[in-house]
Amino acid sequence: MMRWSLALLLSLLCWSAWAQTQAGLGAFGCTNAQVGTCQLKTAAGKLFDFQVSNVSGTATWAFLMDTATVPVNGTIAGCSVSAQAPCLLKAYQLNPAGDTLGASWLPESLLFFGGLVIACSTTAPPTLTLSTTCLMSGETQ
Secondary structure, three states, rough: HHHHHHEEEHHHHHHHHHHHHHHOEEEEEEOOOOOOEEEEEEOOOEEEEHHHHEOHHHHHHOOOOOOOOOOOOOEEEEEOOOOOOOOEEEEEOOOOOOOEEEEEEEOOOEEEOOOEEEEEEOOOOOOOEEEEOOEEEEEOO
């Protein structure tokens, strides 16, 4: 009887952990429409995963920025202890027409402190030139 109880307890614990991962970690943000920016969160939090698709005929860049507001075109400094928002967490180049980038930090996350915006740019970092040729989404908490 003791083995049966222990086996049942372990099964319930495993099922509980599995159910939590299947229930979703946070909120999904943005739209399937072509956009230049995707404001995933306006406060500190965690990024679990994101996806950006380039639908243009030219290469573009996806910028992950720690900021509570959508930035305007210009130079975006890299994030550091002394950097003020907006700052650039990461940047990825996407090839022309149909290239899709997906990134995941599961089971961990990427921390941000001011908010989180994904932007589509026609220029390489650190220069942001917004472009409406991307489809974007992400999951935050």
